[in-house]
Amino acid sequence: MSLTSAVNGLIHRHLAWLHRIATNRPGATLAVSLLLLLLSLASIATTRFESDVFQLFPARSGALKLLLDTLRWTGSANEAYFLIEGEPAILAAESERFAGRLRQLAIDGRPAFKRVTYRLYEEKDVVPFAAFVGRAVIMPQLFLSPEQVPAYLERLTPAGQRAALDGTVTALASQAGMGMAELMTADPLNLRDLVLPRLKKGGQALDLDPASPYFLSRDQQVLIMIAEPDRPVQDMAFARRLASAIDTARQGAKVRISCAGAHVSAAIDEATMKREILLCIGSSLLVVLALFFATYRRWLPTLLLPLIIAWGVALALGVAGAVLTSVHIIAFAFMALIIGLGTDYSIHLYDRFHMERSRGLDRDAALELACLDTGHGIFTAATTTALPFLCMVIADVRALSELGLLVGLGVIATMYATFLFLPPLLLFMERRSPAARYAPLPGFGLASVWRLAQRFPLPFRATAVIVVVVAAVSATGITFEGELKNLQPRNSEAFLTQEKIERHLAISPKQLLVAIDGTDRDSVLKQGGLVDSLVSGYLQDGRLTDYSSIGMLVNDADTQRRISEGLRSELAGRNPAAEVRQNLELAGFSLEPFGSFLTGMAGLASATEQPVAAGIDLLTASPLRGVVNRHLHRDEAGYHLISYLHYRGDEFPVDSFLNDLQRQVPGARATSIDLVSRQLAELVRRNFLWSALLGGVVVLFLLLAHFRDTQGVFFSLFPVLAGVAAMLGLMAAIGMGINFMNAMVLVTILGMGNDYGMHIAHRVGSARCGENMADSFVQAGRAVLLSALTTIAGFGSLAFTDYGALSSVGWATNFGIGATALFSLVALPAFFRRSGGVL
Amino acid sequence: MRLLAVFIMVTLPLAANAAPIPPLQALENLRQGFAEMRDFTAEITQEKQLAVMKRKLVSSGSVRFRKPDLFFMELKPPYASRMVLRDRAIELYFPKEKNRQQIALPAEEGLSRWLDLLAKPLTAVPEGVEAKADLTGETQTLTLSPRKTGQVRAITLTSGSDGRLRKLVIEERNGNRTAITFHRLKANVGLGEKDFRLE
Incomplete structure (x- = not known):
């Protein structure tokens, strides 16, 4: 017996066991699930969330370490900055008043600030x-x-x-x-x-x-006040109360007062980011549920979706919270993926069940086909998605390792939730309404696409190849965006204040x-x-x-x-x-x-x-x-x-200077924002390559195990590779660069995108045994289309957030998933023979 | 504190009193007189005897005030200077040297703090200050001495029965003594922002 057969056998037995306990012992299954949920919630309650962009990257050596060291040495890392703008005539007097109020602020009976400085000397x-x-x-x-x-x-x-x-x-x-x-x-x-x-x-x-x-700008437009909070930024409860106290202190001022600094970012930006992410997740969930209900017209499976997603997210976050000291807010934002991915498994399973019932199959047979046959596709899809993510745990870039762990665990958890919660619910629905009618599901024009692609395969394939080539050529012009500040929330107070400081008070750019x-x-x-x-x-x-x-x-x-x-x-x-x-x-x-x-x-x-x-x-x-x-x-x-x-910029030859420095003062170290960006870009590139390589090997093995031939692997990988080319080409065409955050989307697209081709190949492939290939394509294609839409609704909605890092991730996802779905649904049918196999 | 004392005393025209009065009452009279005032101007003569100088520095000039917290003082040559005080922020200009300076007063010496104090009736002599008042003929003299060991030892305020300030003397612990005599004090003349410009 080959390794792939052995793996397939194991998966079948595992799926059969899941099907058995889910349908025969739903009470025990529910009790264990609730226990796991409670444990996870307890873990989440003690998890600390971070929002500092620098915390995403390792700072053991190089420019980033020196930058963080100098922030610590000069005390800047723990300072709060207040920028006071207004009529020059009243600026000083109003600043004096505000400083007095800041000095009077108290938290837990202690002064909120150790010092407030805004004059050269007292x-x-x-x-x-x-x-x-x-x-x-x-x-x-x-x-x-x-x-x-x-x-x-x-x-x-x-x-x-x-x-x-x-x-x-x-x-x-x-x-x-x-x-x-x-x-x-x-x-x-x-x-x-x-x-x-x-x-x-x-x-x-x-x-x-x-x-x-005073610390007054040369243009006399702004006055800067520097204050040292009483406690470090890691004390989030203090940071939140400090932010609130600062708001109180600046009420009624005749000048505009904005603030920045680690505490403000930690408290105000964290709250803003959390609000945006939660709003995004909430709206995405609504869209996803609406799509599901509009297609299948069943209330109970629709209402089960949020429970499956919530259980999966809670379990993943709970486990991550237990093994990590803190979770970064950006990694947490990637959990929005679970909304889309978690829904995919329910869509595929329910779609197959519904279709088989509408064809006249009895309840148990339809459920068994959905759980074991389509279930096999779901299992392969989930593992080919989750394992590349989990491979990213080895990355020393925290952003990659945390999101890899969170999303990988989330995908697996929602897959199990689907297998464990949906079948008992379907049985419950059947028992409650035995006469319920399963109407044929909408085809979304997929039958026509199949017919056209089968009748004119060459034009379809040629068009697909041309599009890929054009996109690939365009993709060669993509740039790398290394400016860290562009990843911050663009309208956040801390970001805008920092920009004003640079504009009015910076000695040089x-x-x-x-x-x-x-x-x-x-x-x-x-x-x-x-x-x-x-x-x-x-x-x-x-x-x-x-x-x-x-x-x-x-x-x-x-x-x-x-x-x-x-x-x-x-x-x-x-x-x-x-x-x-x-x-x-x-x-x-x-x-x-x-x-x-x-x-x-x-x-x-x-x-x-x-x-x-x-x-x-x-x-x-x-x-x-x-x-x-x-x-x-x-x-x-x-x-x-x-x-x-x-x-100012390019007139200073940084590399040449660094060479001179190394030659003349060998022990000297140097840092700058540009050098940090360069170091991080290299780190991300190295981590990404290793993760992609490891994840790629795992995906290839799982696809080979699933299909046992290279055709299935081709069907799975062609749409996603073409989709990635299209994504990069489109990004280059609209002037959008790759940055530290959206580079990760490449990994996620590779993991998620192969599911689309894989599901279609799995269903169309199994139709060779007598089933109508067009019907199989329509069934799988419908599920794929809904999956893509739910993923875009779930993750692509990040495109509209204020946080530059998340926004770029959202747009990249929209381009990647959209293109992959298009290649799966429009181009892939042209590669199937009527009699099965590749043309 | 010293600079503030100059300002505070200049801004408080005395109400006339017929008999010797307790310091608190003298202070309250000053406060009431000030309450009816939106702004004022006056001409001054300043005599400074500094510990570091053998001779007296005598200057003439003018002062202006507008509520809530704007004060202007100009000294004419040979020691020409102009000053604008907004609460705790002082701007100074020396025309001969064409030199402009800004000075920040300590928090407790800001104008607004003292004006807030004068906004309601006084029920006690301000904390940390010892006060004495006497009446000689039509001239009332009020002396305020901070108890805290600061630079100012005493501020003596002399006024006439018409409630107009005549003289202010500031004595410092280092031996410096500044006497400012006021003439032609005019209240509520309608001063504008342009009257408080340095140049």
Whole structure:
């Protein structure tokens, strides 16, 4: 006995057993099913759903790991962002009010936010800030940009000093003078104007108005507020309550306030996505039930469909929830497939039963044919669908493995639900209404299609081949869409806010991060200097728009030497301290408060190089510590130095830079959104290929086992392969690219689509034994047509969701399933001989 | 706090009182006088004696206010500056230097907070403030001293029997002293947004 015969024998025995227990022991079957359902519901109740796109992909190495690391190091991963838009005149005042409300928000008796930041520094920072400025302005070799040295020296000339002191007196006489006394004593010549802008800019990831004490955009249109929620985003209950509290806080504001960040995405976007998915599932279910009822005109089987689907979904989700730590919302969305697929099995089984009864077969014989003969087709269809999905469990891309597990389990569960729940219901209906009449079912024009295809097979086949070739040629032009943000909900608040931040506050359209890690700070800083040297070339010839690193904020030894030499040479023969003392007296100042400044002036002409680390320590101890925190992080693994490269687009040759970086600073790592997209695309491609290969082998084996010849395999695979070609060709023709999400549809189409050809081949093939082939085609074709429509209603409806990832999946499904069904129903009949087999 | 004190006191014309009054009553009189006011303008003379300077800085200028939270102050040369305060946001402009600055006041010093306080009758002297009031002839003097160790030590407000503010003195703990004398105070003159522009 061959392996395929043995497998077929096992399947027959298994189906016979299912048929037996379903019809003979329906009570016990129902009790066990209910128990399984309860266990599943308990598991689902404890399952956590995630919505963060980054969580879909493995982050063990490469650009994605570094990106997530930097988000963690800089604290950005856990921050909430508020964008305040309105009349420039009231923006600051309204922001102050809103910040006050945010600070008062409490959840469970604790402040909702650990900090709310929207100004460069607070009043409590005035004294330490003045102290830092007092040190920084008399250490130009450490903190002064080389380009500012001439201006610094100009300020030290007698005329420069007098002009600066005039300005200081005017400021002291103004209403701001009271709060600025410390600062003016620390720096009476206003040298901070030459030192602070570089430090201020280096501490900001955003392009802010330098004249404003607020985080205000340069166009003064928006103000950004950054807040750190009290608890991490993983605490979903907290995130939901926080989102609700934020809504309360922004009520009644005279400005528009929108928010983004992990918590907001987790709570608001999750709710939006869940609502959309559930709405989609609900409407799909209605359409599916309407289609089923419109065709078969039977209430009870129609009403059983949602129960079969619900049981299958619950069982799959329950098992997945038990074995996974969390389920991603996108993987969950793929459960919508179950509506279509779960219905398919009922359609095929009921259609066969109805047709046999309308032909006059008795109840038991019709049910046995439906459960065992068509049931064999259903079993093969379900396994050829489920196993490729389950093969995806091996993928290290979470999106693929989770959806593979969920859909694979769901398909199997709904198939068993169909075999276990539908036959007893049909028997119950027969017993309740023994005289019920089974009217002939609508043919949907399939008989005419069969006749035409049989009469003119060559034109049909030629047309099919031409369509496939044209589609395949068109498919070669398909692009890969690697932009992750396009997968997010397009109208969600978090997405729109993020877009506004990019529009008003981004330093440049693109950013690349370089990180250097090590346990020795000096060594890390030294390597950072090498990165600075490399980047300076790109910066000078305009291939980069901006660059920020520790080395650009605290001068290295060489730069310090040059500045010190410049100071020594220009101040030779002069006594800056005496000159300042004289001018201070002339302006009417007492000299005592300016002791530190005058001492610093006295040392200027003999300024020597300082360790870079000394400058970093000085900054770290000041209110400008954020400048350091943005560039240098320390954790248990050591130091991580981050440099930020800003560029517009193609003018910066990323690959060439990465090669240079690897050559000159071998330990450096780099990341950017583009590099992450590239890494993910490669991951998805590798996972997809392995899954498709493994799934393909399994499907081939199952089809061979089912048909025991290659003709059946051809009938099953031709429509789906032609359908995939048409899908890709159509997508390319309308400018729709493949992305991380809809690439998965290729796997699902291969799994689902072969069912259509397989069911038709199974029924038409069995008609060779005397049954009318046209009737068999019409019966199977009707079920296939309904299956395709229910799948489109169930899964293709995702096309209309706001979530870009789901929408692209929906459209791809519509194209793929639609084309596969068309090839199965219109082209496939032309390949059957009247006497059976392939023409 | 200091800046706010300047503003608050400038905005409160005194109601005339015939006899020595408790501080709370003096404050309530100020509040009632302010309640009837939509806006006002005044000319000022400012004298600043700073701890870091040997000489006094004397300037003249003007102030403007419009409810609910808009305040403008201009000093003329030689120490020319203009300031607009909207609640907690200060904008400063120095015409000679052509330098514009923005300053954010601490939350507790926002105009709206104080205006909210003045919206209803006072039943007690504001928390954390010690107040003294006396009457000499037709001149009433009210001194407010924050108990908290802040920069302001005392604010002294002098007014005449016509309820018009005459002088405001702010003393700081570091020895700084600012005295602002008011002339030609006009209430409800119908100030518009253009009267609060820096340039």
